[in-house]
Amino acid sequence: MLSFVLSVGIISSAKANWYFGEWEELTNINLNQLKNHPDLALIAVLKASGYQQLDQIENCRKCIEIAKSLECDPKLISTLLIAGLQNSFGKIAAIQGRTEKARQYFSDSVSIGNSGRAVSIAAHARSVKQLASLGLIPEVEKLIEIENRDTHSLDSEQLEKSRINYEAVKAFAISGGSYLADDTNEKPDNISLQEILSMGKDVDLVVAGMRHSGSTALFNILRLILESLEIEFESGYSEKTWLRQSRRNTKLRLIKTHEIRDDLIFGQAIIISTVRDLRDTVASAARRKFKQYQQLGAVEYAKFNRSLHEMWNLQAHYTFNYEQFITEPDIAVSALLGFLGIQSVNIAKLLAELNSLPTDDWDKTLLSPTHVTDPKRLLSYTDTLSQDDAETITRQNYKWLLANGYV
Structure with missing residues (x-):
């Protein structure tokens, strides 16, 4: 039962990393520790997607080869790689100042044949994540304005309310994560x-x-x-x-x-x-x-x-x-x-x-x-x-x- 829960947890986490554009987290997955995982082929492709976005093409190719050796559906491999290209196009459009076009590219990159509110949420999260990683804070704010426009009425008071919740996020992004604690990747087990x-x-x-x-x-x-x-x-x-x-x-x-x-x-x-x-x-x-x-x-x-x-x-x-x-x-x-x-x-x-x-x-x-x-x-x-x-x-x-x- 425990192994089943862990198995489901790993694939769910990897999918979430992909949807929300957490590329480094995907590349940190250790495939050697998952040799008996029933979804190893899919995890390998998701890891390849992470390498693709980080421009580590050779590592991307190696993960694709692993997926192919496990008889992964070629259509799935192609779909995820094309989605990666859409994500890259989105970043290029954002750098060029074409925020609406970037938003569409990011939406296309996470849809993969799906639709609905869940895809909309994932697309918005992917957009914010990718633009913040590029340091494009004004573009992040513009996307937030677009989201507010599409999901709220144009009543000025309601729009103002919808913006308030982003203040802490904006402060976090602008400050670059420089806070009180030392910059460490791992939490200590204990201190004295x-x-x-x-x-x-x-x-x-x-x-x-x-x-x-x-x-x-x-x-x-x-x-x-x-x-x-x-x-x-x-x-x-x-x-x-x-x-x-x-x-x-x-x-x-x-x-x-x-x-x-x-x-x-x-x-x-x-x-x-x-x-x-x-x-x-x-x-x-x-x-x-x-x-x-x-x-x-x-x-x-x-x-x-x-x-x-x-x-x-x-x-x-x-x-x-x-x-x-x-x-x-x-x-x-x-x-x-x-x-x-x-x-x-x-x-x-x-x-x-x-x-x-x-x-x-x-x-x-x-x-x-x-x-x-x-x-x-x-x-x-x-x-x-x-x-x-x-x-x-x-x-x-x-x-x-x-x-x-x-x-």
């Missing part, structure tokens, strides 16, 4: 927070990620851990005035944030992000009557919140899973302690303190009386969102939900 502090370094422990995903709970877990270890630190939300001061009062600061803030001064950052089913984060915002949710609506707010997760997840050193924390809090906290290299904390006592935190001491806990919208943990997004909104969010964010284990 106390050892880092003993070296006299200024350290910022940053809780960052999507909204309504347990970030305040994580903030308080970390705060209680530091207090139990009698480590001196300052803590607070990113609006704190001391964050904008170059002079520090403590070597360690615990900071919670969501959006990128260029006006903040950070030290050496250890970034811990949070993740939760995107649909449940939207439902939580709805129950809380969150202002931004009321401005955007469910579907657009989902896009905004997903963009926050994708921004921070790229540089996070550790990801804290909300669902695991709710169902297995002791295991979730134990794993977090393991990552931080901390052993001398009473988890049961910590969880008891966490569950009894006051909601009238915001400066310390970041909790308000309306913060927890489902105290008995009985509700899900199906109880809160309309069926149409839930289905639309699922359809438009299926790849993200799949990658994070929510479908």
